[in-house]
Amino acid sequence: MSSNRIEMIGICSEEEKPLLLDELLSIGATDVIPSYKAVYFSLPSYTLFYKIHFKIKTASKFLLILKRSRLQSPTESEITSLVSSIQWKNIFDPNRTFTVEGVPADRNQKGLSSNQISKAVRLAMQAKFLSSYGTAPKVDLKNPNLKFVAYLSSNNFILSVDTCGISLHKRGYRTGHHPCPIKETLASSILKILGYDGSTVLFDPFMGSGTFLIEAGCIAQHHYPLLERKESEFGFSYLNLFNQELFKKVKKQLKEEAQNQPSLIYGSDICSRYVKEAKENLAKSHLYLKNIHVKTDDFFSTQKPAPTGLMVSNLPYGERLSHDQSIDASFYKRVGDKLKKDFENWTIALLVAQDTPYKMIGLKPSSKYNFINGGIKVKLLIFEMYQGSKKTSKNKAS
Ligand SMILES: C[S@@+](CC[C@H](N)C(=O)[O-])C[C@H]1O[C@@H](n2cnc3c(N)ncnc32)[C@H](O)[C@@H]1O
Incomplete structure (x- = not known):
């Protein structure tokens, strides 16, 4: 060194x-x-x-x-x-x-x-x-x-x-019952790809334990969840180079960056157990919660929370969620139909498992990204649902 x-x-x-x-x-x-x-x-x-x-x-x-x-x-x-x-x-x-x-x-x-x-x-x-x-x-x-x-x-x-000790994706807000939460680092990467900065309304209608909502809240409010991690949980605290005074000064500076932003964030899930878990996670996140709203709701009957905004969701994988409705071709078709009918003027970002009939959504993505989530190969599909640019050509996503 x-x-x-x-x-x-x-x-x-x-x-x-x-x-x-x-x-x-x-x-x-x-x-x-x-x-x-x-x-x-x-x-x-x-x-x-x-x-x-x-x-x-x-x-x-x-x-x-x-x-x-x-x-x-x-x-x-x-x-x-x-x-x-x-x-x-x-x-x-x-x-x-x-x-x-x-x-x-x-x-x-x-x-x-x-x-x-x-x-x-x-x-x-x-x-x-x-x-x-x-x-x-x-x-x-x-x-x-x-x-x-x-x-x-x-x-x-x-x-x-x-130097981290505990992996950095363990932000400290997760209570941990949901069977397939998205990894915190991946949720944050996706929000970065989408250019989310808190200035648009964000909605996750398949929120599960609320990871997207919390990572979005952290971006919007300039909040760094690991500021709440104990000093002794960082590997660097056991090295002779550790300077506790400087470490505390940096933490203080970063805490001062936090803003109680009025960014609107919405989330819902069909399963009330997961809504309860998302609420618990939000309560542990140290975020300002006044503008973060969660409720139990079925996506297929939900109302968009604002005329325009960003939807970001990790669609159910079916095989990992026993209570799910069957996640077959008709599920993806219904998702696509709902988006076309009720989410005009929204940007939609959906994370889907690669080996599912997701093409039945029937919309042409403006961009696609490959990731691995919990060992499953997934694709992030981004659709722009703007009037005039809405394309409904089936089976185009590859
Ligand atoms: C893959 S999980 C989302 C995980 C979430 N991103 C997280 O980090 O915890 C998909 C979620 O969709 C929910 N879900 C399934 N069908 C739904 C529907 N019709 N409407 C709303 N939510 C639904 C499930 O209960 C599940 O929590």
Whole structure:
């Protein structure tokens, strides 16, 4: 780790990588380089280091690079000598617990296995601590203070530490009963693609646990849910570089950015149990709730809440929701018919499972994006329901 440049890696899905790149560039990161399911970048200050953990919405975690090196011929002994060259006492205290995850990039090729990499790093670290302090940090596989990641791709070795601790998609507002909530980072990415900034009315008539509503509320109200996360739940709080005073100053500044925006947000769901859950999640979200309205309602008989607006919904997958009506071709046809009849002048964004008859919606999307949600391949379809531009050509979406 060089003293003046903070070198980091942001982890995300392949599909969300362009959004993460964009977020990093706009926050002031430099040397931003995309890689597989990751973005490498540098930060000029620790103020920005703390800020990214709150403000970046599309990364699932950040890793701080401690050492990167080209190995001659990757062997355990070469890893051992590299890890032993690190001044571990500058990095963390021996009374902390830790794990090391070995990540061989070329899993199918001959080379060191994940276990071999992690063991070599772990033993070298502990040996170095023992020789410097006479005591070594303990491994805790379940709940370690620090998680190190040792990545080996052919001859390139990168040792990093997870600065987030708990994954960043765990925003802290979810009470967790809904069987298939959308991942918070994906909901936020979709709102970013849609250019949502709080200036339009937003409606999710299939809201489930209310993830879109809460992520939209966070954008509209400049609220960063992880500001409520305990300091001890961030990995960086166990590193010697942790500056509690600066961390608190950054949090205070970001809290001051919050605005009680009058953005109107509406949500409904056919199932009253999920409406109750969405209300509980909203109550935990620290958002200003005066303009966020939720109710039990069937989409097929719902009224649009405003003459124009943005609908964003994750349609039921059927196979994961036992109480659902059958999610067959006729369901998608009815959705399309309802949109054509009652949602003129709205932008509609629907997340649908790829292997469903979603083309029966019968509208031509203006754009489409592929994602993975909870292991299911999904498509985001965007329809502009404006007068004159409404196209109803069946089976055009691919
Ligand atoms: C895939 S889930 C949405 C999950 C949600 N995005 C979240 O993050 O929790 C689809 C939701 O649609 C609801 N639903 C199914 N049919 C409906 C209908 N006809 N009208 C309104 N909601 C319906 C289900 O109860 C379910 O909660």
